[in-house]
Amino acid sequence: MTGRFDRLSLNLKSLTAEDRAVGVAVGAVLAGAIGLSVFNPLPGASATAETPAQAAAAQGTSSEGAVSATAEARREGFRVAPHRVKASEVIKMAESQIGVHEGAGGMTKYHRWYVSTPHAKATASRDGGRVAEYNGASWCNMFVSWVGAQVGAQGMGWDAYTVQHATWFKKSGKWGTTPKPGAVVFFDFKDGRSGGISGIEHVGFVKKDNGDGTITTVEGNTGNAVKEKVRKESQVVGYGYPDYR
Incomplete structure (x- = not known):
């Protein structure tokens, strides 16, 4: 239950996956482009309900930043870019x-x-x-x-x-x-x-x-x-x- 490895080292040398993905999403916001939607899960899962471009268009924003944020989040392992949820x-x-x-x-x-x-x-x-x-x-x-x-x-x-x-x-x-x-x-x-x-x-x-x-x-x-x-x-x-x- 605790995980396989037991040697503690509390300081990572790099940002966490979440921090990197959030950073890209924030960059998209600063560029005036955000479009968080329901994207594909990890490879092999079902199709999207809405594409990044469609989400961005519906919100009146550029799709380029939304695609960038989504792509980075997915590379890190997220289904969608990190954001505040309920x-x-x-x-x-x-x-x-x-x-x-x-x-x-x-x-x-x-x-x-x-x-x-x-x-x-x-x-x-x-x-x-x-x-x-x-x-x-x-x-x-x-x-x-x-x-x-x-x-x-x-x-x-x-x-x-x-x-x-x-x-x-x-x-x-x-x-x-x-x-x-x-x-x-x-x-x-x-x-x-x-x-x-x-x-x-x-x-x-x-x-x-x-x-x-x-x-x-x-x-x-x-x-x-x-x-x-x-x-x-x-x-x-x-x-x-x-x-x-």
């Missing part, structure tokens, strides 16, 4: 995956997606491993990253290792103890919050606070599948808060 969009995407199981060798589409992204090289290098080692590895955080990339959730972060992902949220000032819908929830099932970030062993999304000391979640790599669960808040280390609107 928490309900993330929850809906996560729920749509409930029932997805591991295949042969413990593989899922979340593994295949993650290793296809340039960010996988950065995290593997950081943690002292190889990209190939992600195949068949614990995938709860790859699932969280995949969901964020599918909806273009700004401020979701991106990792395969729960401890590093939680550390990123904390260093970004997006860390807390309130179970908000859509928050990324990090667990230490033995020690909870007292175990600290270094003790994190699992991650998922908060669907709702049940108001009785439990939360309803959607998680990957739970019994080798994506499942909805009810968890005790006492098992939670903390929550990461994406930039929802």
